[in-house]
Amino acid sequence: MSGPTPYVEVEGLRRLFDVSKPWLNRMIERKPKQWLKAVDGVGFTIQRGETFALVGESGSGKSTVARMVVGLLPPSAGDVRITGVSMTDPAQGAARRQLRRRIQMVFQDPYASMNPRWRVGKIVAEPIRAFDLIQGEAAIAARVGELLTLVGLHPDDRVKYPHEFSGGQRQRVAIARALASEAEFLVGDEPTSALDVSVQAQILNLMRDLQDRLGLTYLFISHNLAVVRHMATRIGVMYLGRVVEIGGGRELFTRPKHPYTRMLLDAVPDIGLTGRQRTPVSGEIPNPIDPPPGCSFNPRCPFANDRCRAEVPALIEGVACHAYQERRLT
Amino acid sequence: MTEPVLSVRDLRVEFATRRGVLKAIDGVSFDIARGEILGVVGESGAGKSVTGAAVIGLIDPPGRIAGGEIRLGGERIDNLPPEKMRRIRGRRIGMIFQDPLTSLNPLYRIGRQIIETVQTHTDLSAKAARTRAIDLLAEVGIPAPERRIDGYPHEFSGGMRQRVVIALALAAEPELIIADEPTTALDVSVQAQIITLLKRLGRDHGTAVMLVTHDMGVIAEAADRVAVMYSGRVAEIGPVRAVVGDPLHPYAKGLMGAIPTLTQDTGRLAQIPGAMPRLTAIPPGCAFNPRCPKVFVRCRVERPDPIPVGEHRVACHLYDRAEVAA
Numbered sequence: 001m002s003g004p005t006p007y008v009e010v011e012g013l014r015r016l017f018d019v020s021k022p023w024l025n026r027m028i029e030r031k032p033k034q035w036l037k038a039v040d041g042v043g044f045t046i047q048r049g050e051t052f053a054l055v056g057e058s059g060s061g062k063s064t065v066a067r068m069v070v071g072l073l074p075p076s077a078g079d080v081r082i083t084g085v086s087m088t089d090p091a092q093g094a095a096r097r098q099l100r101r102r103i104q105m106v107f108q109d110p111y112a113s114m115n116p117r118w119r120v121g122k123i124v125a126e127p128i129r130a131f132d133l134i135q136g137e138a139a140i141a142a143r144v145g146e147l148l149t150l151v152g153l154h155p156d157d158r159v160k161y162p163h164e165f166s167g168g169q170r171q172r173v174a175i176a177r178a179l180a181s182e183a184e185f186l187v188g189d190e191p192t193s194a195l196d197v198s199v200q201a202q203i204l205n206l207m208r209d210l211q212d213r214l215g216l217t218y219l220f221i222s223h224n225l226a227v228v229r230h231m232a233t234r235i236g237v238m239y240l241g242r243v244v245e246i247g248g249g250r251e252l253f254t255r256p257k258h259p260y261t262r263m264l265l266d267a268v269p270d271i272g273l274t275g276r277q278r279t280p281v282s283g284e285i286p287n288p289i290d291p292p293p294g295c296s297f298n299p300r301c302p303f304a305n306d307r308c309r310a311e312v313p314a315l316i317e318g319v320a321c322h323a324y325q326e327r328r329l330t
Numbered sequence: 331m332t333e334p335v336l337s338v339r340d341l342r343v344e345f346a347t348r349r350g351v352l353k354a355i356d357g358v359s360f361d362i363a364r365g366e367i368l369g370v371v372g373e374s375g376a377g378k379s380v381t382g383a384a385v386i387g388l389i390d391p392p393g394r395i396a397g398g399e400i401r402l403g404g405e406r407i408d409n410l411p412p413e414k415m416r417r418i419r420g421r422r423i424g425m426i427f428q429d430p431l432t433s434l435n436p437l438y439r440i441g442r443q444i445i446e447t448v449q450t451h452t453d454l455s456a457k458a459a460r461t462r463a464i465d466l467l468a469e470v471g472i473p474a475p476e477r478r479i480d481g482y483p484h485e486f487s488g489g490m491r492q493r494v495v496i497a498l499a500l501a502a503e504p505e506l507i508i509a510d511e512p513t514t515a516l517d518v519s520v521q522a523q524i525i526t527l528l529k530r531l532g533r534d535h536g537t538a539v540m541l542v543t544h545d546m547g548v549i550a551e552a553a554d555r556v557a558v559m560y561s562g563r564v565a566e567i568g569p570v571r572a573v574v575g576d577p578l579h580p581y582a583k584g585l586m587g588a589i590p591t592l593t594q595d596t597g598r599l600a601q602i603p604g605a606m607p608r609l610t611a612i613p614p615g616c617a618f619n620p621r622c623p624k625v626f627v628r629c630r631v632e633r634p635d636p637i638p639v640g641e642h643r644v645a646c647h648l649y650d651r652a653e654v655a656a
Contacts, residue, residue, distance in 0.1 A: 057517035057518060057519065058517055166605045168605060169605075196373035196374055196544065196605075196606075197373065197544070197546065197585060197588050197589050198373060198584060198585060198588045198601065198602040198605075199373075199605060200588070201587075201588035201589075201590075201599035201600065201601045201602075202601045204590070204599055205598055205599055205601055208598070223517070223518070225518070225592060226547070226589070226590040226591055226592050227590050229590065229592055230590035230599070253592060263519060264518060264519065265592065266522075267518050267519045267521070267522035268518050268522075268547065268592060269518075269521065269522070269525065269545065269547030269548045269550060269551040269552075270547045270550065270551075270591055270592045270593060271546045271547055271550040271574050271586065271589055271591055284487050284489055284490075284517075284519070284520055285517070285519075
């Protein structure tokens with residue numbers, strides 16, 4: 001492989017969820033176990049200092065990937081390696097513990113991800129204490145003040161409770177907490193989806209500034225294509241648990257290859273496109289418990305043929321589409 | 331000029347709380363013509379949903395309409411007794427909410443819910459009402475409506491459920507539909523289908539639509555005119571092209587600049603410092619003055635009224651002739 005070793009390598013990632021009925025029902029109705037393939041064969045790499053984004057509609061598996069990358073959810077198959085350390089290999093437990101504090105997550109709802117009875121100072125200091133990074137109360141307090149300043153809050157805000165902050169400020173606290181453990185890799189699962197647009201702009205700008213200053217690496221999960229375009233250097237588009245297209249941000253948006261990416265870009269309401277005539281989008285995401293055979297996009301795809309209905313397309317040169325490989329796309 | 335379907339003049343809605351009277355809506359005026367979609371945008375707490383609720387007469391105590399007028403087809407409806415308002419609601423004004431599942435009764439088949447609505451508002455027989463319900467479902471784009479009419483809400487996907495809710499809102503052929511964040515809970519590809527459907531309603535039936543949403547993209551695509559709300563007031567109102575493409579009010583300018591777009595590369599997003607004031611602490615003068623980059627003395631003391639500037643109406647002292655001359 002050319003270029004430097006990627007910071008994050010994700011390979012053949014798969015996650016099944018058991019959605020079967022209870023044992024007794026299965027015995028009586030003679031039904032087999034049912035599995036939902038939330039993520040199936042996802043692979044990508046993220047370079048140090050890069051922002052990689054996963055986009056997709058609800059149920060596409062993007063959040064499940066994020067949770068497996070940070071180690072909140074064990075994969076059913078496949079591996080995640082961060083700086084070469086496997087997140088699944090039991091033999092590398094010690095190295096993984098060293099790595100843990102370098103990886104932090106920022107969630108969608110900043111209110112639900114904080115203890116409402118703790119003051120912000122204690123919330124931000126928690127990772128410092130948990131990883132025993134700084135000794136002495138005065139030094140910890142100084143570091144908390146520094147972190148709050150870094151995210152655009154005031155050091156005196158440490159005495160406040162989460163409810164005293166607005167949504168955007170709370171998300172700033174969440175970012176300060178993520179940085180407290182000297183993290184270098186942040187996974188943001190819809191970090192601005194719950195925020196108003198003017199506040200969203202503040203948080204997106206803050207995340208970019210911090211990346212420039214601290215050399216952070218981001219995995220950014222969002223359903224909002226415009227936000228993704230604004231933030232990401234490379235983008236993976238997910239559909240029903242698979243990556244259907246992966247590529248550089250600008251290229252993916254100007255020359256989308258996969259029919260799903262095209263449809264998605266065409267469907268998004270955008271302020272730059274007042275009064276355009278859209279091509280009508282047909283259909284909805286199929287039930288992931290019972291996905292269509294072959295390419296899961298085939299029931300909605302204008303280019304689908306018999307091969308698409310039988311054979312799952314592999315991701316070749318960043319596109320998983322038979323029609324693209326066969327040059328049938330117009 | 332023909333009479334607008336909906337005319338709101340100087341509407342004020344207040345909520346009496348222990349900590350004093352909160353002015354959720356403070357002097358809002360707008361019209362919606364036949365077949366027109368008026369987009370109402372703003373960030374959380376701007377008062378867009380309360381405006382919608384006031385029009386349909388769903389402001390519950392301690393909230394109350396404290397002043398102004400709401401006219402539907404020329405007739406005043408803001409001071410009607412509840413019994414009369416109930417007959418207007420559903421019959422002449424339809425409503426679509428954000429979460430389609432809470433608008434539908436999970437225990438009844440959707441056919442029964444639509445037929446009930448049709449029969450409440452018309453004198454059709456049970457059989458005719460069922461035919462009408464099937465027609466409505468077909469109209470909103472539900473495949474195989476004669477079969478799906480006997481389904482329960484949970485058997486429909488999110489997008490299909492929202493179509494059922496729209497069919498319900500259309501049941502009595504209302505003059506006005508209030509759609510409060512109708513696409514927010516839906517995925518983008520489904521969202522596009524619902525927008526197309528809303529636009530078709532205006533075109534085919536002449537239904538006026540008040541589309542309340544925080545999503546500027548949806549407004550840009552669906553609406554004919556747009557009102558930008560801030561702190562319970564209309565900051566700017568005008569044709570969608572003008573307001574989105576060339577906003578005049580500093581808040582509207584900041585808002586448009588803060589939205590990342592698909593069509594162009596943006597370096598840094600414009601950002602408005604701070605957040606919208608809480609209702610308990612609306613600053614005197616122009617409510618936007620603490621965040622405004624162009625604030626001057628008059629903004630801190632005198633509240634701006636909307637003034638016509640080209641196709642826009644803007645509530646900002648910057649566009650007052652006296653200030654422009656000075």
